[in-house]
């Protein structure tokens with residue numbers, strides 16, 4: 001099923017098209033005017049990356065002038081051993097004199113169309129509050145909370161913290177991969193995206209080295225006003241954590257750190273956690289997404305009370321559904337169907353469409369049933385709790401949330 005995009009309310013002269021190098025000044029100028037100087041740097045890196053390029057940048061042109069833009073990049077969401085190709089929309093802006101005409105609505109539709117044509121099964125993003133709900137996104141994955149760094153500490157002499165360079169990319173990818181390994185759902189950086197972020201204006205990547213060996217990494221921002229943010233910390237031990245925080249802390253600025261679970265000693269350095277913000281997820285074709293996750297469901301069933309189950313599985317999102325036989329604990333191919341008003345009476349479960357992201361990537365079936373009045377797990381409750389458990393998630397993103 002494809003979620004319909006509402007008809008655009010744009011002017012007749014507006015044309016949505018793929019951008020080209022000739023548009024660089026106009027697109028970069030628009031992004032800087034509506035966002036920050038770093039956006040122009042990001043645009044340059046994105047279009048210069050052979051895996052991305054101008055085909056990922058959309059613009060709306062009115063009377064020969066670029067008045068709105070949006071871009072998309074490819075990422076992956078790893079669920080257990082399954083890798084889901086995903087799209088991520090970035091660099092969204094409309095010229096001040098042209099807001100409210102549906103241009104970004106049209107560009108979001110363009111980005112989603114391109115992303116799905118590239119084989120993406122889901123879209124994921126960080127963005128301004130509420131806005132992206134209008135384009136099929138739901139808040140689906142909680143971010144790690146931030147907290148003020150409270151402890152004062154001296155960096156141990158044996159550890160050097162320095163700006164990371166191209167030569168550190170493999171070490172940083174290995175450190176991040178190791179840090180993410182304990183999470184059920186992981187959104188890593190690709191090598192090229194991590195490369196763009198080494199010295200993004202406004203934030204940079206750092207590496208901690210002890211006896212010539214990389215032992216930690218983190219990303220932190222410049223001081224803006226009197227605050228700075230430090231995130232995505234990986235550390236071999238508490239001394240590495242304090243070394244990174246000591247390096248990130250500057251003069252009188254308040255340092256906020258992302259309380260990434262599993263970082264040794266980090267919580268001891270932090271004050272009270274702020275409530276988490278959430279990542280947006282957009283599911284457009286649940287049947288394809290669920291089918292891609294079948295190996296993961298089989299793996300979950302294999303270590304459960306349902307390992308030898310002969311039966312069936314039925315999941316409705318009310319306007320559509322999938323069903324599958326289960327033979328000796330393994331799901332068969334999903335058969336896709338239309339609207340199903342009473343899935344529980346047919347032995348299945350009903351989950352609202354807008355809760356599918358939370359079902360798959362964070363809360364799991366039991367919490368979704370608690371939270372959404374139109375979620376009914378029915379007699380499949382125990383099976384659903386095994387197939388869709390609560391998940392921990394760690395995401396590396398372009399913008400620091």
Ligand SMILES: CC(C)(COP(=O)(O)OP(=O)(O)OC[C@H]1O[C@@H](n2cnc3c(N)ncnc32)[C@H](O)[C@@H]1OP(=O)(O)O)[C@@H](O)C(=O)NCCC(=O)NCCS
Pocket residue numbers: 034035068092093094095098099100101102103104105106126127128129130131134
């Ligand atoms: C936010 C921004 C991109 C909107 O662009 P736009 O071309 O005016 O958006 P559209 O006209 O396509 O609006 C689409 C819908 O979103 C709504 N909308 C617009 N701005 C909104 C906002 N900040 N929050 C919530 N809804 C908003 C519109 O009312 C419209 O709703 P409708 O289709 O249901 O009537 C533009 O205001 C902008 O460039 N802002 C500064 C930069 C920025 O914040 N970029 C996003 C970074 S994540």
